[in-house]
Amino acid sequence: MQKKWLARLYKNRQLVILVLLCLVFAVLLPRKFLTIGNFRNILYAISLQGIMICGATFPVLLAGIDRTVSGSAALAGAVCCTTIVSHGFSTGGTLLGVLLGIGVGLLSGVFHGLVLSRFNIPAFLLTLATSEILYGLVQTVTGNQLINVMNAKLFNLVGSSRILGVPVPVYILLACFLFTYVMLNHTVYGRHLYCVGGNREAAKLSGINVRKIIIVAYVVSGVMGALSGLVLSSMNQQASAGQAKGYENDVLAAIVVGGVSLRGGAGTIQGAMFGALLIGILTNGLQLLGVASVYHDLIKGLIIIAAVAVDMYSSHKMSGLKRGSALRRMFRRHRHESQLKAGA
Amino acid sequence: MIVEMKGIEKVFSHVHALKGVDFSVRRGEVHALLGENGAGKSTLIKVLTGVYPKDGGEIVFDGKPVEIESRDDAFKLGIAVIFQEFSLIPTLSVTQNILLGKEKQKFGVLRKKAMRKEVAELIERFDFPLNPDDIIETLSVAQKQMVEILKALSTNARLIVMDEPTASLSAKESEMLYRIIAQLRDRGVSIIYISHRLEEVFALSDRITVLRDGHLVGVIEHDDIVPDKVVNMMIGKELSDATASRNLSVSSARTVLEVKNLSSLGKYENVSFEVKAGEVVVLTGLVGSGRTEVLRSIFSADRYDSGEILFEGKKLPKSTAKVIDRGFGLIPEDRRTQGFVPLLSVEKNVASTNYDTLSKHGFVLRRRERELGQRAVKIVDLRPANPAVPVGNLSGGNQQKAVLAKWLTRDLKVILVDEPTVGIDIGAKDEIYNFIEGLAKEGVAVLLVSSDIAEVLRVAHRIIVMKEGRIIHEFHEGVATQADILLAASGIRAERKEA
Numbered sequence: 075m076q077k078k079w080l081a082r083l084y085k086n087r088q089l090v091i092l093v094l095l096c097l098v099f100a101v102l103l104p105r106k107f108l109t110i111g112n113f114r115n116i117l118y119a120i121s122l123q124g125i126m127i128c129g130a131t132f133p134v135l136l137a138g139i140d141r142t143v144s145g146s147a148a149l150a151g152a153v154c155c156t157t158i159v160s161h162g163f164s165t166g167g168t169l170l171g172v173l174l175g176i177g178v179g180l181l182s183g184v185f186h187g188l189v190l191s192r193f194n195i196p197a198f199l200l201t202l203a204t205s206e207i208l209y210g211l212v213q214t215v216t217g218n219q220l221i222n223v224m225n226a227k228l229f230n231l232v233g234s235s236r237i238l239g240v241p242v243p244v245y246i247l248l249a250c251f252l253f254t255y256v257m258l259n260h261t262v263y264g265r266h267l268y269c270v271g272g273n274r275e276a277a278k279l280s281g282i283n284v285r286k287i288i289i290v291a292y293v294v295s296g297v298m299g300a301l302s303g304l305v306l307s308s309m310n311q312q313a314s315a316g317q318a319k320g321y322e323n324d325v326l327a328a329i330v331v332g333g334v335s336l337r338g339g340a341g342t343i344q345g346a347m348f349g350a351l352l353i354g355i356l357t358n359g360l361q362l363l364g365v366a367s368v369y370h371d372l373i374k375g376l377i378i379i380a381a382v383a384v385d386m387y388s389s390h391k392m393s394g395l396k397r398g399s400a401l402r403r404m405f406r407r408h409r410h411e412s413q414l415k416a417g418a
Numbered sequence: 419m420i421v422e423m424k425g426i427e428k429v430f431s432h433v434h435a436l437k438g439v440d441f442s443v444r445r446g447e448v449h450a451l452l453g454e455n456g457a458g459k460s461t462l463i464k465v466l467t468g469v470y471p472k473d474g475g476e477i478v479f480d481g482k483p484v485e486i487e488s489r490d491d492a493f494k495l496g497i498a499v500i501f502q503e504f505s506l507i508p509t510l511s512v513t514q515n516i517l518l519g520k521e522k523q524k525f526g527v528l529r530k531k532a533m534r535k536e537v538a539e540l541i542e543r544f545d546f547p548l549n550p551d552d553i554i555e556t557l558s559v560a561q562k563q564m565v566e567i568l569k570a571l572s573t574n575a576r577l578i579v580m581d582e583p584t585a586s587l588s589a590k591e592s593e594m595l596y597r598i599i600a601q602l603r604d605r606g607v608s609i610i611y612i613s614h615r616l617e618e619v620f621a622l623s624d625r626i627t628v629l630r631d632g633h634l635v636g637v638i639e640h641d642d643i644v645p646d647k648v649v650n651m652m653i654g655k656e657l658s659d660a661t662a663s664r665n666l667s668v669s670s671a672r673t674v675l676e677v678k679n680l681s682s683l684g685k686y687e688n689v690s691f692e693v694k695a696g697e698v699v700v701l702t703g704l705v706g707s708g709r710t711e712v713l714r715s716i717f718s719a720d721r722y723d724s725g726e727i728l729f730e731g732k733k734l735p736k737s738t739a740k741v742i743d744r745g746f747g748l749i750p751e752d753r754r755t756q757g758f759v760p761l762l763s764v765e766k767n768v769a770s771t772n773y774d775t776l777s778k779h780g781f782v783l784r785r786r787e788r789e790l791g792q793r794a795v796k797i798v799d800l801r802p803a804n805p806a807v808p809v810g811n812l813s814g815g816n817q818q819k820a821v822l823a824k825w826l827t828r829d830l831k832v833i834l835v836d837e838p839t840v841g842i843d844i845g846a847k848d849e850i851y852n853f854i855e856g857l858a859k860e861g862v863a864v865l866l867v868s869s870d871i872a873e874v875l876r877v878a879h880r881i882i883v884m885k886e887g888r889i890i891h892e893f894h895e896g897v898a899t900q901a902d903i904l905l906a907a908s909g910i911r912a913e914r915k916e917a
Contacts, residue, residue, distance in 0.1 A: 261780050262773045269770050272759035279719055279750055279757075280770045280824065281742035339761050 088332075088348040092355065099359035106362050114241065120354035121243035122147075122302045122309075122318075124347065126325045128250035129298025131346045132291035134329050135258075136271045137338025138190060138197035140295040144321040145208030146182050147303025148313075150175035152212045154229075154304055155221040155313035163225045171229070172304060179300025180293060182208065187289030205322070213315045221313040233309030243305050250298055254343045257294075267291065272339025327374065328353055331381040352377070420445045420480060420577055420608045421466070421497075427474030428461050435461040437632045438475070443577065446606040448599060450619045452652055453629035454815075454843035459612055462629070463579055466610075467492040467499050480576075498570030499579040506562060506569075508555035512548055513537040516569045540568050544601065558706075560591035567598065571607075578602065579610045584618060585840055588704040588869070589907075596622060614841060620645055628652055649844065664875040668894050671695040673731075674863040675832050677716065680725035685711040686887035689725070693832070693863040698854065700874050701867045703884035703907050709867040710751050712884075713834045716865070717741055717748045729832070742771065745831030749821055749838050751867075753814075757821040760810025764800065764820050765791030767809050771824045794823035799849065815846025822853055833857055836867045851877055871903055883907050 083090055099107040106112065126143040133140040154175035161167020186204065190197055223229055232242050258264040269277040270287045278284050307313045332349030334341025353374060360370050421443050428436040436458050443449045451459050464470045466477070468486040477484055479495050486492050492499075506515050513534050522529040522536070537550040546564045554562060563583060570578050580599075584592040599609055599622060613619050619626065620643055628635040628651045635651045675693040680686070686708035693699045701709040715722040718738045727734040729744055750756035758767045769776055769787050776787050791805030798819040800812075809820045818838060825833060835854065839847040854877055858864050868874050874881060881893040883906045891906040 260782055260784070262777045262782055263780065265766060265769065265773065265782060268762060268766070269759050272761045273755070275756045276750075276758055277770070278738065279717070279748055281739040282770065283739060339759065 143299035146299035150300035183293035183296025747825030
């Protein structure tokens with residue numbers, strides 16, 4: 075009876091962790107943490123990375139990786155803002171800018187998809203390289219200067235206004251999340267994605283068009299990266315050369331913390347979003363507590379290590395594969411010891 | 419006794435895998451471990467070699483009680499395992515692999531000559547066809563296995579576990595392995611031998627331990643080994659007779675699949691044959707004779723250079739998806755790496771070939787998908803009968819049944835089957851043959867690649883023998899015996915009996 079209860083807790087452990095974390099902060103920060111305004115802040119703060127996560131989870135599920143989400147974001151923002159400025163902040167210019175910005179992400183995704191589906195290059199290396207190229211292009215487009223779009227009223231509305239008290243970027247995040255959720259759970263594409271990620275050869279021999287699956291995954295990743303870049307520019311009312319730099323690490327951290335396996339084929343978008351929320355709530359709470367930001371990174375690092383450890387341990391249990399790891403032994407020793415203690 | 423395991427218990431989250439099993443091996447004996455898949459053989463070996471911790475019982479090694487908590491612990495005691503998948507580093511030489519982790523050095527510098535000499539001596543002592551400087555990835559499977567054995571011997575292993583060592587060896591290579599095993603035994607090394615090839619188990623073993631459902635069924639001394647009795651102990655039921663010869667005949671049904679002068683550079687040359695509706699045509703021959711390659715080319719998994727493949731008189735498209743669309747299915751050679759997605763459930767694996775009927779406008783029809791999973795489990799009698807279990811967690815036989823289910827749920831015209839029963843217990847083997855025969859009865863054209871002669875004789879309507887990329891013999895009509903096929907495959911009787 076008690077075991078069943080524990081099993082249910084374990085199954086919903088991500089939710090349990092979030093609730094516990096909120097409780098801790100609620101106790102430590104009475105009146106400050108548990109307010110509508112603060113939760114609005116948390117959601118607003120994670121909306122950018124959240125949108126990127128909705129895209130970047132696709133390549134990770136394929137055992138790939140897309141480190142260019144931030145590069146796509148920067149270039150999309152730069153292209154969009156330059157277009158808006160050159161069209162004199164007109165509505166037409168704004169629409170064109172947004173389309174061009176999304177186009178940037180699309181092109182970047184198509185390129186990665188084409189290359190990675192045809193050649194056997196590690197996605198990490200390719201996207202590391204193209205990420206540099208994208209930031210190089212951003213500098214060219216912006217001329218290494220801030221592109222100010224304060225006068226583009228319509229464009230800035232997205233980053234600054236609220237609907238029913240909720241900031242617009244949060245709605246965009248929600249839309250992206252729903253899109254990814256439906257793609258992964260209710261479409262043939264999603265089913266095929268998990269097959270290709272879990273065993274590429276078996277997928278191919280089941281008649282799945284592996285190349286198409288890969289290309290689409292990187293396109294979604296690129297487009298969502300670009301979209302979040304547009305939202306970022308709208309929030310800041312400008313585009314800068316170093317915009318969004320480093321976001322890709324936060325994005326990957328959240329995905330891994332959320333239990334999406336870097337070996338591909340396992341994980342959910344809900345999990346990845348949990349990762350983003352966990353990191354977002356933690357950062358927010360620590361800020362409110364007045365903890366120096368150096369420690370934020372430290373704690374983030376520790377959480378990632380813990381997540382990776384859990385992933386390794388559970389995947390060992392799942393697959394029964396022979397992964398000779400010190401970690402496994404550590405877990406086993408630990409269990410032995412706790413059994414001994416229980417016996418004594 | 420070199421090792422005694424007493425009352426070993428092992429429980430996984432939902433399976434009681436070993437229920438108080440006793441198992442002991444004498445010094446210098448070949449001890450076979452028999453049982454169907456899921457009987458607990460691998461689990462027992464993994465407990466012995468420190469891969470899994472045991473949940474009860476004790477292990478006595480060389481008279482002393484021991485706790486084996488890791489591969490390392492087992493290794494230090496002198497227990498070596500030769501797994502089906504090798505643990506060699508493909509880019510290093512034989513010498514480097516054998517002496518890995520125990521390199522000879524002087525002042526931190528490798529003594530390459532001394533190392534090479536040591537390995538050369540080791541090779542000579544056992545008379546293996548190996549060169550100390552060969553790079554592993556250039557070797558055949560059999561040679562790699564020899565390197566594994568030498569690696570174990572170089573650490574003075576006293577107990578060597580061989581898990582399906584002949585699974586991917588040709589008949590000749592297997593013979594060589596048997597000699598090596600006899601030699602090791604004569605030198606006082608104990609061997610635990612796991613194999614589904616019963617003939618070899620009976621010929622090699624000094625004793626046999628039989629497991630069933632995690633229980634010890636019995637230990638049989640050499641003089642008491644009676645094949646029928648052992649098989650009955652393993653499965654607890656009578657088995658349909660394995661025939662030693664077979665009557666072949668040409669079917670008069672219409673031709674479904676026709677392969678004309680198919681060639682692929684370096685793989686096979688000028689291969690032509692046809693398969694009729696309801697016919698089981700077997701492509702046999704030694705491993706590496708080009709059979710698998712022909713099969714993969716038909717399925718468009720690999721390219722071919724010239725020739726034609728016709729399906730019902732029309733050219734077959736060169737795309738796997740389109741070939742599947744025409745009603746083809748493939749049970750690939752290695753189910754683990756090619757047949758299924760281990761992390762995904764039976765349901766999702768079976769559905770992966772069926773989304774043409776399970777979706778609308780790209781969206782999955784969840785209820786139909788679930789129904790298909792339920793149906794698939796029933797069709798192939800999967801155990802456990804639960805479509806939500808990840809295929810990677812099933813036993814070998816059930817994994818293969820899950821792969822079968824991917825195609826049995828479709829409207830098949832042609833099924834290509836590649837070594838479907840490697841590493842599968844007899845009970846499940848029989849079931850898989852029944853499925854193949856059932857498909858043929860329904861009018862499906864079956865093209866089967868197999869090295870297992872008993873299997874060939876069990877299901878074939880016609881037999882095509884390949885050697886070095888060419889068809890060297892065909893058995894169309896009359897009686898074919900085991901000897902006929904073996905001789906043809908080795909090229910001795912290539913000219914005779916041409917039909």
